[in-house]
Amino acid sequence: MSLTNWAGNYTYRAPRVLAPTTVEGLQEVVAGEDRVRALGTRHCFNDLADGPAALVSLEGLEPEITLDEDARTVTVPGGTRYGTLARFLHDAGWAVHNLASLPHISVAGAVATATHGSGDRSRNLATAVAALDLVRPDGSLRHVARGDDDFAGSVVALGALGVAARVTLDVEPTFLVAQEVHVDLPWEAVLSDLDAITSSADSVSLFTDWTGDAVQQVWRKTRVGADGFERRTELFGATPADGPRHPLPGIDPVNCTQQLGVPGPWHERLPHFRLEFTPSNGDELQSEYLVPRAHAVDALQAVRGLADVVSPLLQVSEVRTIAADDLWLSTAYGDDRVGLHFTWKPLQPQVEAVLPTLEAALKPFDARPHWGKLFADPGRDLARLYPRWDDFAALVAQTDPDGKFRNDFVARHVLR
Numbered sequence: 520m521s522l523t524n525w526a527g528n529y530t531y532r533a534p535r536v537l538a539p540t541t542v543e544g545l546q547e548v549v550a551g552e553d554r555v556r557a558l559g560t561r562h563c564f565n566d567l568a569d570g571p572a573a574l575v576s577l578e579g580l581e582p583e584i585t586l587d588e589d590a591r592t593v594t595v596p597g598g599t600r601y602g603t604l605a606r607f608l609h610d611a612g613w614a615v616h617n618l619a620s621l622p623h624i625s626v627a628g629a630v631a632t633a634t635h636g637s638g639d640r641s642r643n644l645a646t647a648v649a650a651l652d653l654v655r656p657d658g659s660l661r662h663v664a665r666g667d668d669d670f671a672g673s674v675v676a677l678g679a680l681g682v683a684a685r686v687t688l689d690v691e692p693t694f695l696v697a698q699e700v701h702v703d704l705p706w707e708a709v710l711s712d713l714d715a716i717t718s719s720a721d722s723v724s725l726f727t728d729w730t731g732d733a734v735q736q737v738w739r740k741t742r743v744g745a746d747g748f749e750r751r752t753e754l755f756g757a758t759p760a761d762g763p764r765h766p767l768p769g770i771d772p773v774n775c776t777q778q779l780g781v782p783g784p785w786h787e788r789l790p791h792f793r794l795e796f797t798p799s800n801g802d803e804l805q806s807e808y809l810v811p812r813a814h815a816v817d818a819l820q821a822v823r824g825l826a827d828v829v830s831p832l833l834q835v836s837e838v839r840t841i842a843a844d845d846l847w848l849s850t851a852y853g854d855d856r857v858g859l860h861f862t863w864k865p866l867q868p869q870v871e872a873v874l875p876t877l878e879a880a881l882k883p884f885d886a887r888p889h890w891g892k893l894f895a896d897p898g899r900d901l902a903r904l905y906p907r908w909d910d911f912a913a914l915v916a917q918t919d920p921d922g923k924f925r926n927d928f929v930a931r932h933v934l935r
């Protein structure tokens with residue numbers, strides 16, 4: 520088998536991918552294998568989803584989506600892509616609270632890694648999880664629901680506690696969003712008015728290459744209420760884009776979601792890229808570090824100080840905000856965070872050579888690396904960043920004492 524991740528920078532070492540077509544079949548697979556890992560849509564940039572023996576994909580499971588309007592929840596097989604779920608929900612008059620930049624990722628894979636969108640008041644996607652049906656090492660199915668003792672440790676779980684056969688998510692009535700892009704936001708304004716800028720819409724993303732005096736683009740997504748929507752003419756010195764934009768300068772925005780303030784359904788505005796545009800692989804690598812909101816300006820300054828080192832390897836960086844949550848391994852556990860994201864050119868050795876420098880610059884700010892993207896963690900000291908780390912390690916040891924779901928990533932970073 521020669522299977523790679525979406526970016527093509529990682530070839531899975533597991534010799535087999537099993538694809539059961541029923542939950543019972545999934546339970547049999549898990550019970551029967553000595554070592555097994557869940558595989559989602561392969562959008563991680565590292566070896567997190569890999570395993571020494573079998574991988575199990577949920578892509579063959581019946582795509583059954585169950586909406587419970589009274590409970591305001593929807594239940595999906597873990598392998599369901601957000602884009603598929605979003606269309607279903609919108610057609611039924613419902614929505615999830617936020618989406619990532621790309622709708623093609625699986626719900627269980629996104630949740631397992633604390634995937635997030637942007638928004639001062641918007642928590643990461645995993646916080647919408649109301650319950651999980653987890654296949655345990657012996658193949659039994661355990662329903663873990665909000666309020667259970669180990670729930671907060673079981674949602675962002677890196678695939679280490681079992682395979683999420685089904686995920687139940689909170690939903691809310693569908694809503695409209697308008698998306699605007701402003702260009703050339705002076706860095707001076709970013710540093711002096713960051714809070715006002717990021718709170719100026721429901722979701723705000725700053726796109727920069729860290730050089731020059733201005734952030735190149737600001738993408739702002741605003742929920743449209745009964746009063747309609749008015750485009751903002753001026754934004755702290757930035758001006759409205761005169762046409763649709765791609766986050767990368769000079770690239771045709773045809774695959775980007777609608778801009779210019781035209782209201783549309785949430786799932787056609789919250790991601791940056793359209794669902795119909797399905798890239799099977801990407802010529803890019805990604806890293807991201809989540810710093811406490813209180814350190815955001817200092818962290819931005821620290822990365823600007825490395826612009827000479829970072830920007831030659833960069834396609835673009837994106838700065839987003841994420842509200843605090845209580846999920847033990849969430850990158851926003853305990854406090855509001857700002858995400859400093861790097862979309863790199865596909866130059867892995869050079870990128871890996873720069874990551875320790877970047878991480879050293881961000882270390883004073885307790886930057887948590889995104890679980891699914893490239894990071895170095897040279898001192899193997901992630902534990903100090905997560906107050907509930909030991910509890911998570913204990914939960915893994917208790918749930919999976921024989922290490923059925925363990926892999927190199929988990930051994931290297933979590934159970935050292």
Ligand SMILES: Cc1cc2nc3c(=O)[nH]c(=O)nc-3n(C[C@H](O)[C@H](O)[C@H](O)COP(=O)(O)OP(=O)(O)OC[C@H]3O[C@@H](n4cnc5c(N)ncnc54)[C@H](O)[C@@H]3O)c2cc1C
Nearest residue numbers: 559560561562563597619620625627628634635678683891
């Ligand atoms: C183009 C692109 C855009 C992205 N945009 C964003 C973004 O906007 N915000 C953000 O935060 N991240 C973003 N990411 C990162 C991405 O969301 C994460 O890597 C996410 O984990 C991908 O989900 P997946 O289904 O591809 O997971 P995979 O890479 O397949 O697996 C990831 C982890 O999830 C586990 N897993 C998968 N399925 C299950 C299951 N059923 N049960 C238990 N565990 C499971 C795996 O074992 C593994 O540990 C982006 C990535 C790409 C390539």
